[in-house]
Amino acid sequence: MEVNRYIFNHGALLLERRADGGYALPNDNTVELDAELPVQHWGGETFVAAEMAAGSELPETLELIPLRATYALLPLHVYRLAEKARELLDWNRETLHCGHCGALQEFRSPISKFCPQCKTETWPKLSPACIVLIERGEELLLVQSRDFKREFFGLVAGFVETGESLEECVRREVKEETQIEIKNIRYFGSQPWPFPRNLMIGFWAEYAGGELSLQDAELRKGGWFHRDALPAIPERPSIARQMIDAWLKDKHSI
Ligand SMILES: [Zn+2]
Incomplete structure (x- = not known):
């Protein structure tokens, strides 16, 4: 049985550069490991999550790549297993x-x-977080979090607090961050987000009233954007991007 090894070092996944310029999980068994977790059976695959030993030397064909960047380099099922491997390694350490x-x-x-x-x-343990796409006719509410390192706009989002339902979380986050009221909250879909162990739960909602006033501590800027004039938005695989793409196509779920 083939057992793939997902080897990480500080959140970056170890990949092998193939002769054709593509990337794959490494076949190399010489990399020194610090922690190797029990064999996992999940999604029809058998795999092992491991941490590289600190300071170990890498052969020239191997490269450490931040997990999110590997989404564009690996088949989707391999990327999904890498996400799970990283979550398990974080959990193991903690x-x-x-x-x-x-x-x-x-x-x-x-x-x-x-x-x-x-x-x-x-x-x-997972940390559930709600993310909400708010529409106002042909416009979309987009905000720029102070946490964003690059110049792009995303959707209002926040962690679910103890004692509240997902819908209450959506209303509270929108109110806290923008002061507006929303209505017609509908479930869109969810996504594991292993940075470090979150579950993003996506909702659509409609603007119901109130004057937009951004929470200065969390948001740098934001506003209503027409569907024909959107600014830079998050990249795939984020659920924010999936939701915005779906809205542009008038599709109300993943
Ligand atoms: Zn104990």
């Missing part, structure tokens, strides 16, 4: 010790750990 008693934890299954001292079992 849960070396039990959160209750501090003892060293052990793997109980490929996706769970067990504390031998206090018997607590843990699984990878």
